[in-house]
Structure formats: structure tokens, C-alpha cells
Amino acid sequence: MAKLRRQFNSTVFLLIIFFFNSVLRPALALVEGGEGLEEEFTEELLLKPLPDRKVLAHFHFQSSAPPSVANGRHHRLFPKAIAQLARKFQIRELELSFTQGRWNYERWGGFDPMSASNAKPPGVELWAAFDLPLNEIDHTWKNLTHALSGLFCASINFLESSTAYSAPSWGFHSNSSKLRYGALPREAVCTENLTPWLKLLPCRDKTGIALLLNRPSIYRSHYHSQRLRLISSEFTGIILEQALTVVLQPSMRSNSPASSGYGFLQPSWSINSLFGKEVVGQCVLAKTSRIFFELEKDLAFKVDKLQPLSSWNNSAFELSGIPNSNIRELNAVKNLGSSVLYVFEVSNSNDHIPLDVGIRWKIPLVWSCPRAPFHMNRYLMGSGNERGSIAISLRSTHLHEQFSKASDGCAVHAVIFQVVPWYVKVYYHTLHIFVDGKTQIISDVVRKMKISPSEDKLSPGSMELLLRFPCNIQSAALTLDFDKGFLHIDEYPPDANQGFDIPSALVTFPDFNCSRSYQLDDSIHYMSTLLSKFQEENPVQTYTEVLLVPLTTPDFSMPYNVITFTCTVLALYFGSMLNVLRRRAGEEERLERSKASEKPGLIPLLLSKLSSKLKIKGKAPESSPSLSASSSILGPKLLTKVMLVGLLAVIWNYYLKNG
């Protein structure tokens, strides 16, 4: 092979030269035409004021490559690395998210497309569905984790281990045996993950909307989630959806005129105040480049009551910048208002006319976000290092009153999907379900159940439950007991005393659909990838908290203790040895004998010793010549001692080296 390579080497370079030579040949210059479909890229940004005085910014980039045999080989806009990934691992669907912070379902919304598809659990979450025979999927998944790990500078490769991922059958997504799911709750997300993500955009963060992705403002946020979703099929080609969701706290402008009069005025903000940058033109490669400003339906309803909401400048607020158009949501439920989207075209802006979308509030307004049918919490019970319980609690938000369906037998379904690492040994038979504080018979509530118990150091335990609750319940709770396992010392992660994270559980409400459709009038004949995402029918989803389980940890400081103890012993050894070296026992005995003949009392003896010492100190300068004389006599002795010490040092060094 090597010699072939060598021969081949020259060929390759000639090929390169030939190629560059040939690009300009007239015969080959007839390049246009071919397939009608082109690779496309769109960039969109959604801004939305949140009820708790924060601002949501959702960046949405979509690249698509039409179905082609050249996918993974020749690309103009679509990132080649992703296309090759999809091709090599035969990915049908993949989603990778990097999240820091926790989505606040109560305040930021739990029943809208944003929370359903963009609220993600902290850390890294990866799932992928493959188009491969069943026996190849695990192997492919492992390779995929490594590839993604390299691509995004993250420790996604930890999902390679069979203890880290699971194969949900129906609890996570639709029925699929070719799907694998893994989560790393403790993965720290930072700029080294964002940079490769941005590199997948054709304009990177150099122009267009991505220019706003200023690292300090993103990582200062209350929540940020960077997501990548890949859908690949023979009919649609490859679609890469990149979304970054940030919840920011705008700084309150002190010079706001109304702020002094009213106590609770929402902070006014603009893109510049949030990100420290302005949009100065679109990415030239983007097909569409827009900024949406969304008013939540409750807010729009309240503004409407004040003054029919038609203008961007009304009695409640004023937008900084004139929107190109506005879109209203088509709402099935009347008298609840419908959300409003103001659309700003980025293409109209340039260096001289930057686009700085923002809002200035005129009156204080309080509104709420649509909530999921149940508010979810998950927590640990019990104490000690031996056993405990996991509890999942559901608290009704009385949404069913708004969506009251058939009067009799009204029921709400909830699917719980939970993966637990093997060292938390859950006893699934201890499942208890409480509805409104009363214990229920499991078969009354659980419609469907799939449990795969964990195997020690082999696979995590996973639980998929389909629950059916009556509509009128106030709260429900599930508890599961577990034993804490023991790990080998090698298996402990750094800082094991912090505890071990159990990934978030996912609760899906299949009865509730969070799609949104919009009143797109004829003048807006464009297609927005973001709005079409919002129109997709996705069930409402809620991720629970990540649990932190303290496990029994060995005394990691033991080696340190051993070292300190032995060093103490050594110091004692060394000290006593030095003493022995210095002391002349024979001389002292001789002196003792000569003194003993005189036998003075103890106190006179001590006094005489003291006085002699004092005399020595006083006479020390005088005795220096004799000292130098004696030192010259002692020269060779000193030399041998120095040599001895040197020899010891050499031996010591030799030992250490070999040791």
C-alpha cells in the first residue's frame, strides 16, 4: 500500500493542478441549469417580551439541501460536514441541544411552540433516529457520538457507553425502534460549543442576524439553548435547523419617562441594549432574513382592550422601528385574544440605517404566558446514602376548563419518559400513584407501561408510562423507591462529592397540541421557516428538573492523608538521625567522666555551663584565627563528608529515577 501511495502521490497533485487548470475551460463553464432545486438558507429572529420582565430572543437558521446524489460531496451553502454525517450514519432525524439554565415553564410559557420544541433540559441532549437495520444501530450511534463530539468540542462521546443511552420505544417520540436517546446533564456549555455551531452557518457570525450573537450577552443570560436538528430523507433532502434561544434580562433604563410615575413598568429595551450590537444588513446568502416581534396573546388581548391593536405605536407601547407588516394568530378559542407578530425585513437595513428593533413601554402591563396543562416537578425524597425515592408531581393549571372537551369521561393523558443511570437502582414495583393526595390503584391510572430495568454497569433503567387522569384533578404524584449503588473508584467522575445527576424526565401531553397558525394575507406571500415550524403539530412537552443524587463516595483524601502521615514519620526519622549525626556521644561521656571527679552540685554545674557558653559567645571573634586553623585541619574531613552527602544525593536521585 505504501508504495502505491507513493506512486499515487504525484498523481493526486497533478489532479489538483489539472483541476485548477480545467475550471476555466469554456467547455465546462456551462454550469448553470441542472437541478431546479438549490440549496437554501434562511435566517430569522424572534423577539418576545416575557411577563417576568425578561426578553426572549430566538434565533432560527435553516439550511436545506435538495435530494441529490451529490449530498455529502458537493455543497454550496449547506455545511458539508453535516451532510457527510447524515450520509455516513444514515440519519433520518437527529437533534442535539446544548443548554444552560432551566426553562421556566410557568413564566416563559409551557403551551406554545417555543417551549415545546426549544425548551431543553440542562446540559447536552442528543437523540437520533437511523435508517439502518436494527443490529447496526447501536454501533452507528457510538460512532455518531464521537463524530459529534469532535464537531462540537463537547464530551458527547460519553454517550457512547451503553450505560449512558437508551432506546425508547414510544415514550419519547413516535413509535420507533431505531431511535436512541442520551443526555449529559452535567455538560457545561460555553463558547467553544457555540463557535463550531456558528461555523455551520454560511455567513458564520460575520453578518446578518448571527452578528448579534455576542458571547458575553449570551452567556450572561438566564437561559440559553443552542440546538441543532437534522432531518434527512430521500424526498426532502437534508434540512438542518439551527436554533439558539436566549432569555435575557434587559437593563432598566433609568431615564424612562413613565418609570417614576408607575412602580412596575416593564423595562424598555432594544436589540442594541440586549446584545450591544445592531443588525446592519442581512447575510447575503440568506433567502429570507427577518426579525419578528411577538406579543403574547394575553398581552395582545390586554393592549387590544385599551386601543385596538393595529399600530406599532399605541397607548401601551411603542416599537422602535417601523415594522414592515404584522401577522395575527388564527385562534380557535375566541375571546382570549391572539398573539401578534410584527415583521421587520432585515434586507432594508445597512451600515447607515441599522435595524434596532426594540420596545418602549408607556404603561405598566401584567400578563401571563400560556401554561402547560400540568406543572411538573421532580424531586428526591429520603436521606442517607443507602436509599431514597424519586417523586414526580403534577399540579393542574386548570387548562382543561378552557379546553373542555366531552363532559363525561374527560381525561388528560400524560406520557412520562425517564432514564435513570444504573447506579440509582430503581425498584419499579414500588411505583405509587397519588391523585389529589389519595393512593390509586396503578391499573386505574396507568394505561401503558414499558419498563426496562437497569443492568449494573451495562445499561440504564428507563421507564415509559402513559397515564390517564380525570380532567378535574388538582394534583397527582408518582413515587419510586431506589437503592443507591456502589461504584468502583475509577468510575467516579471528578468532584464526585457534588452528587450524581439524573437526567431530566420528559412529560408529554399528547392531547394538547401547541401548533399556531397565522393569518398570512396575500401581500405576505413569503414562506417563513420559523412560522412554518410554529405551525407544525407538536404535543405539549415539559422537561422536569435534573436531580442531584448524593452517592456514597470513597474517601478521596486518603492518599493525601497517607502522604502527610508518612511524611511526619519521615520528619521524625530525619530529625533524630540528624541529632545522632551531630552528637558526639563518646566525647560527651569523656567530658562527663572528667567532670564527675569534681562532682559539683547541679546548680553550680548549670551555672558554670551557662557562663562558659556566654564566654564563648564573647570571645568568639578572638578565637577566629584558631578556628580558621582548625577548619584548615578539618578540610579533608569536611571534603569527605561533602562527598558522602553528594554520593547519597546521587543514590537517592538514581532510586527516584528508577522508582
Added chain:
Amino acid sequence: MAEISESEPLNPTPDSPDSGASSRRSTMPGTKRLMVTLSVLFPFLAGLPFLLKSTEIYRSPLPFSSIDSLSYRLLQEPPSPPCRLQVVFLRPGIGDSADRLARLISDEVDKRIEGSLTCGSCGRNYAVSVTVDSGNGGCARSGIGEGDPCFWRCGVVDSLGLRNNDEAVDEMLDAALGKGGRCMGSGVGKVYTVLVGESDAQEGVRIVVGKHRHAWVEGNVGENDAALLIANIFIKYFVNGGREEFVAQRKGEFVPVGLDGSVVLSFSLLNAEPNDWVYDWNFQKIDEVMLAPVVQALAPVANIHIESQVLYHTPKSSICNWDDKSGGNICGIGDLPFFIIEVIDRYVPSRNECPLLLQLPNGQISKTNGFISPMWGGVIVWNPPECSADSQNKPLIRRTMSPEVQSLPRMIIMDDIGKQVKYSLEAASLAENNASLGIYDASAVVREIGRYRRERAKYLSFMAEQAKTS
């Protein structure tokens, strides 16, 4: 330790000044004390490494020495997978001639393979099997070859069959040997086949080396001559790839090869500033029309993948300065390592840095406006024609590299390479003529090898010329 040595000279001082003769030591210090001290000190020092060992955390050592020794061993004795030389005599045999012939060939190969270093091929790890296919069902085999599906099936081809057109014979043999005759799964490794047929011509032997690890000899050759010829073919073409020199000295550049043995040629078009202009190419078509045939032709030796992408916002990483004399931005050759970090690129500079020229170390402007870094790739700077025109902010059009953008540097490259190709083709045809006059004919393998040599020569001359101009 230092304290000990310091303390010693101070020690006599309390005794010396006034204690008089009584306190002055009368004897030399004994060795007993020294021995006692040392007996403590030495066990302590000897025990220290054990102490340190016992307190350190165990980490399995990395087998650096094993890795080194392995790579050294590989360099000294390259691994030689087993292979088999199968010789088929298409002539009537006599008795146990198959075994005798096998021994004869084996001896001959042994003799000639001595001292030659083979790299990547089977080297000394070969087996010889001989089949005497006398036609009419007569079939004699050496050793225990009976029933092995990799063996030559007697009666498939006769001596007359070898007299067809070489290409046809090549394909026929390939089919007869079971599509390549590779038999890789049977544990014998690659199977090389040499067929010896008879010819009507009284003298002259014709040897053809085919494309699929087989060769055939036409002519009336004696057994000893045949053994010599076969050994020659085996060593020279099958083992050593047809080159005279052995691959002992493994110098020269390698193309980085992936773990699966494939080579990826990645072409990128870099638009430094898409706000100025965006250039596009239809690489897929270029690939299909131009590169695919080359890749296909090279398929027997290398698995080449070609990919391309267009990248945007890729400013170069080195700083280039404006030069009034040449009317362009000049980049010195020293900056090239930092120019771009992609592999094979065509770089379209932005309006600010346009035209961008590369300067050779002798101060001249590179005519090719590009550079090649062996084992890495190359970059060609392509200055768009709008560069010189003082056009301001035209509406953005996606332009395609088209015939009207032929620029001078490109022409030079074309001329250079065109000339080289012409010369080398002439030389090659001359060589082929010479070869066909002689005893050896050139079939596909020989031709391919010739082509590599030519291309290597071209590449070397190109590099030399670059070095000369620079």
C-alpha cells in the same frame, strides 16, 4: 544535608578555646558512630522510593517502548501478508512434472528475492502452486491443491485462447480466474497467476502482464527458462509493482490517507467577502465530466473521494501590503503558512485586498498566483475581473466562474502543464514503441505504471520549475 556539613566545623569550637587538654578529644572519632548513622540513613533512603511508590496513584503506563519497537520492527521487516503464485502450464505434462516445476520456480524465486526489501506485498511469504493443464481433461497439480476453489480450473482456457487480442485475453483470464481470482477469504492471500502457453512461432517469447494480478507467457520456453521468466515476472511486477528500484528508501511525500485507505480530495472555493462579490462553481459537473474518469482509472490503486464546498467570509490570516509597482496587494512567501487553513482552495479576495498577488522570495510576482504544499494541498488566488474596474456596490449577483474570466495566471499554468503533458506523452509513446519492439509488451498494468512514472516526473519537473522561478 547541608546542615550536617555545616555543623561539623562548628562542633570543635566549644572544646577548643578554654576547656584545655582535658576537654580536647584525645582519640580520633570512631567508625562505630558513623556506621550507626549510616545504618539508619541507608535503610531510610533505600525505603524512600518504596514509600513514594506506595503513596502514588496507580496509572497504567503507556506502552511507549512497545510502540517504538513495533514501528521500528515494521520499518525493518515490513509485514508481508501471504500470497500465492499460481503457474498454469497450458501444455501436455509428463508425470509428476507439476511438483518438480513448483520446486524449480520456488527455488528460482527464493534466489532472486534474497536481499530485496518488499513493502506492502507478500515478500518471502509466498507459496507456489503449479497446474499443468494438458487439455482434453488432463490436469496435474502440485501439492494439495485439489478441490481448492482458488485453483485454476483445468480446461477453461487453452493455449490458442492466449493468441487473441491482449485486452480480450486479459478479460477472459479475469473471468476464468473468477473475477479477479482474488480468493482473499481462503487464507492464502492474494493469488497471482502466470499462464504459460505454447506458440507456433519458433522463437521469441511474449510476456504480457494483465490488469488483474495475472500475466501470460507465449512462446516455446524450456522449463528452466520458464521458471526464470516466471520468477522474474513475480518479483518485478507482482511483488515490486514494476519498478526497478526497491522501496527500501521510503522517502518522498505521501498523500494523507484515511484509516479506511481512502483519499479525499477536498476542493473549496473561498469567498473572502461575499458582500463584495460571490463566486460560485458547479463542481458537481466538473467532477462528473473531468475528475470522475481519472478517479475511475485510479480505482485499482486508490479509493479517491472528491468533495467540494463553497465557503464565505473566509478572510485570509496573513497580512499583505499594497505595492504601487505591481498595482496589487503583495503577500510574501513567508506568510503562506498562515494564509488559509483549508486544504485545496481557490481563494477569491475581497474588494479591499484585490488584486492579491503572491510574491516569490526573489521579489518577483508569482506567475501562477498559487502555491502547493506537498502532503497538504494548495491555494490559488483568483482575482476577479471586477477587481480592477472601479465598480461600486453593484447589486449582488451570484457569479459563476466562466470562460470570460480566464486570467493570465491561469493561462500560464495551462501552458506550463500543457507543455509538460505534451513532452511526457511524447516520451511515453517513444518508450512504448521501444518496449513493444522488444520482448516485453505493455498491457494495462505496465501502462499504468508508466503513467505513474510520467506523472511523477511531471510533478517533479513542475516543482523544480517552481523552485527555479522562485
